[in-house]
Amino acid sequence: MLKGKTALVTGSTSGIGLGVAKALAAQGANIIMNGFGDVAGPKAEITALGVKVTYHGADMSQPAEIAAMMSYAAEQFGRVDILVNNAGIQHVARIENFPPERWDAIMAINLSSAFHATRLALPAMQAAGWGRIINVASVHGLVGSAEKSAYVAAKHGVVGLTKVTALENATTGVTCNAICPGWVLTPLVQKQVDAKAAALGLSNDDAKKLLLGEKEPSQQFTTPEELGALAVFFCSPAGNNVRGVAWNMDGAWTAQ
Numbered sequence: 001m002l003k004g005k006t007a008l009v010t011g012s013t014s015g016i017g018l019g020v021a022k023a024l025a026a027q028g029a030n031i032i033m034n035g036f037g038d039v040a041g042p043k044a045e046i047t048a049l050g051v052k053v054t055y056h057g058a059d060m061s062q063p064a065e066i067a068a069m070m071s072y073a074a075e076q077f078g079r080v081d082i083l084v085n086n087a088g089i090q091h092v093a094r095i096e097n098f099p100p101e102r103w104d105a106i107m108a109i110n111l112s113s114a115f116h117a118t119r120l121a122l123p124a125m126q127a128a129g130w131g132r133i134i135n136v137a138s139v140h141g142l143v144g145s146a147e148k149s150a151y152v153a154a155k156h157g158v159v160g161l162t163k164v165t166a167l168e169n170a171t172t173g174v175t176c177n178a179i180c181p182g183w184v185l186t187p188l189v190q191k192q193v194d195a196k197a198a199a200l201g202l203s204n205d206d207a208k209k210l211l212l213g214e215k216e217p218s219q220q221f222t223t224p225e226e227l228g229a230l231a232v233f234f235c236s237p238a239g240n241n242v243r244g245v246a247w248n249m250d251g252a253w254t255a256q
C-alpha cells in the first residue's frame, strides 16, 4: 500500500518508533530512521522487510540538527511523505523538585521537535498533494498524572499542534493525527517499573501489575505492533478524511 513512499520516524531505534517503522516498512514504505543507541540491529530488522532504510542521528533537541536531517531525507528520497514525530523522553518528579534543565529537554524533544520537523516537511507534502503527519502523543496529551508536569504539558502541546496542523491543511491531501498510547512496555516505561520495584521492594512482575493496576483498566500493555497498525490506518485511503484526531489506544485509561 505504501510502496514508493518515504517515511521518516524520529526515535525509531527503539520501542514504539521501531514498531511504527516496521509496520510502515511492511506496507512497502522506505524508512529514514533516527534515534540514539544501537542502530545496526533495528536497521537490520527494518531492512529485512525489503525496503530501503537510511539513518540520520539528529539530536531532536537541536533545531539545526533537525533541519540537517530533513535536508538529508530530501537528498536521499526526494521528499518525506510520512512524518512520524515519535522521539520522546520522560522525567518523574514533583514540580517543586523538577530540575529546570529536564523541563527544557522534555519540551525540546517531546514538543518543539515535532513543530520543527513538521514545518520543514509540510512544503513538499503540500506540493505533492499528499502527506501524513503522525504525532506520537500519549494519554498524557489528554489527562494528567502527578509527577509528570513537563511530559503532560508537552504532550497536551503535541495534541494542540496536531489540531492546528490538521486545520491548516484541511483542504489538501495532507492529514495530521495524534496517537495517544497508555502503557507500552518499552525502555521508557521499564525505567518507571524499575523505580517502582526499587522503591516498594517488589519483583519486576509485581511492579508491572501495580503500574497497570493504577491506571489501565484492561490490565494490559499496548504493543508497538498495535500502534504501528494504527499508523498504517492513518496512511491508508480510509484515513483520507481522518484529520486532527487524538486517538487513544490505552486500555480504557481515559474512559474513566
Ligand code: NAD
Residues within 6 Å of the ligand: 010, 011, 012, 013, 014, 015, 016, 017, 034, 035, 036, 037, 058, 059, 060, 061, 086, 087, 088, 089, 109, 110, 136, 137, 138, 139, 180, 181, 182, 183, 184, 185, 186, 187, 188, 189
Ligand atoms: P523508547 O525510550 O523506547 O524510545 C525513545 C526513542 O527516542 C529512542 O529511539 C531514543 O533513542 C529516541 N530519542 C530520545 N531522545 C532523543 C533525542 N534527543 N534525539 C533523537 N532521538 C531521541 O521510548 P518509547 O516508549 O518507545 O517512546 C516513544 C514515544 O512514545 C515517546 O514520544 C513517548 O513519550 C511516547 N509514549 C510512550 C508510552 C509508553 O508507555 N512507552 C506511552 C505513551 C506515549
